[in-house]
């Protein structure tokens with residue numbers, strides 16, 4: 001689903017990470033409620049959680065919208081554009097995307113896209129893509145024994161120097177330090 005494993009989605013909901021809102025939904029089997037990843041309600045047990053890519057699938061499986069995070073409120077045209085682009089970036093993070101490719105996919109100009117994206121998320125499409133890549137790298141550092149070089153390419157970075165630079169900017173440490181500290 002959307003290039004995210006169960007374990008990765010679980011990590012996002014434990015962190016209440018709003019940057020993945022709209023890309024998947026958490027459904028709790030015991031309460032029959034579904035939520036956004038960023039919902040701040042008490043966390044369910046892992047064993048009781050299912051993930052759905054769309055609201056329709058969650059509803060068809062018998063879940064109701066959470067009253068707290070209200071995942072069923074309609075999206076503004078701006079958020080629809082932004083969520084569509086986030087989903088595109090998550091699907092294609094391994095490719096060397098430039099802003100023009102992303103704007104072409106969304107059917108708008110690069111300038112318009114960047115402005116709308118920034119207004120809605122305070123990220124640009126490029127920094128969001130970097131965040132997705134760093135999240136992938138963090139996950140692999142925690143859960144795999146891949147080398148830094150393998151993780152660099154697995155996470156979609158085009159060069160190790162770029163990987164180290166972006167990783168340090170976001171995580172305030174190097175990949176090696178991150179792995180050692182865990």
Ligand SMILES: [Zn+2]
Nearest residue numbers: 035039066069
């Ligand atoms: Zn909720």
